[in-house]
Amino acid sequence: MKRSLLLLIPVLFALLIVSCKKDEGEHNTVTPGSGFRSLDEAVNSTAPQPKNTSLSVSSGDTLFGPGGTKFIIPPNV
DSSP, rough: OOHHHHHHHHHHHHHHHHHHOOOOOOOSSSSSSSSOOSSHHHHHHHSOOOOOOOOTTTTTTEOOOTTTTTEEEEETT
């Protein structure tokens, strides 16, 4: 029993080392050299833009938010 546990520990340690991988993906969303003069300009360029919409109250409507939220507006509310 003791011997099998002693063999199991190095095997688990080796599996732990092999399973760790470094992600080499691109994480920068701001293009370098875009001509930003301040941090505020860089942040504002990636900020979400507001969206305007209109609807007729007498007929009602269904609106969908950016995250998939569904807003149902019944007629004559």
